[in-house]
Amino acid sequence: MGKLKAFITMSADGYVAGPDQSEENPLGVGGEELHNWLVRLKAFNEAHGREGGEVTASSPVVEAWFDNVGAEIMGRNMFGGGPGPWGDDPWKGWWGDDPPYHNPVFVLTHYEREPLEMQGGTTFHFVTDGIESALDQARKAAGERDVSISGGAQAIQQYLDAGLLDELEISISPLLLGGGARLFDNLGDPAAIELEQVRSVEGVGVTHISYRVGRS
């Protein structure tokens, strides 16, 4: 069985999205700046089917996100759209016709919906019976490979809180957001979560820290 791992970018003051998140501005005020380090990279452009971009110390870090991944899990907001039922002609999410996942993606939601097959090997499956069910389904789809949580913060928090997450990589951006969604929020017993630093990498305008996650 593979690992369950998550990758997310956080501000120096601990936020993964800024204040006043909305459907129009899902990353909140100032939140897009979190990813300045990422969107300049060739590895990022390639994952989105585009050309150009830089190669930096962050490039192997980002390439490793996709290594040995056989399935993804994401929250409803990360897929696209706000709260409430999907409607009669539901939107196909933020990720375009050829999403960068190229794998089965299990979307945590309260509302049922038929699977959505996109180009390039991505199929979105909508899971309404909880995070453990989503993980079971993702593990089956991934076989021996890893399952990756694409975000957002709430999805990562739920798996962290349930003791199911094996690895967490935080990319720390040099900015203060001062409000919004904190990565380490909504945890029942944070002090019981043990982090072991596996490695850290100095990027350009970012620092990547990988943790192995355990429970005391």
Place this chain on the structure above:
Amino acid sequence: MGKLKAFITMSADGYVAGPDQSEENPLGVGGEELHNWLVRLKAFNEAHGREGGEVTASSPVVEAWFDNVGAEIMGRNMFGGGPGPWGDDPWKGWWGDDPPYHNPVFVLTHYEREPLEMQGGTTFHFVTDGIESALDQARKAAGERDVSISGGAQAIQQYLDAGLLDELEISISPLLLGGGARLFDNLGDPAAIELEQVRSVEGVGVTHISYRVGRS
């Protein structure tokens, strides 16, 4: 004129002290673990007049804390003791007879007190008329050298908020405290504070990130 710089250790969830801080437990529940990476170092022992300890990638980071420093500023709690007046036979603080500063130290307090001259070149001066006065006095004492804020969080926050801090180095420890004193709290307009990542260093069980601080 030298720079104003600060060094502090923070948990992965943004705390520099754990919950339930008290005079007996100034770092709060779990807070001592923040400094596991530090107390094992030879560079730390040497600063405290002790022998032994390890040399790691963190050693030059810690040695650089003391480079070119001509004066220190610290909060009252960092000096030692709780709130309220000093009393008739006041305590000489946490730092022993030969404190590791070997420089004039300006302590931010609401209560006047005569300067306290210790061994090894450390004299504590008690400043009651605010952070700018303390900085002026420290700069005079430091001459062309830098002024370093030894902590705690509140002292750093006040200088950060006033736009007076030039450099901030955060050492991120692999643990979650889940409560306590946040480094980036009590700031009037956090988003106006600009951070530029100068460098980061992978230590053993810690990651050091240095920021140049500016204002938009």
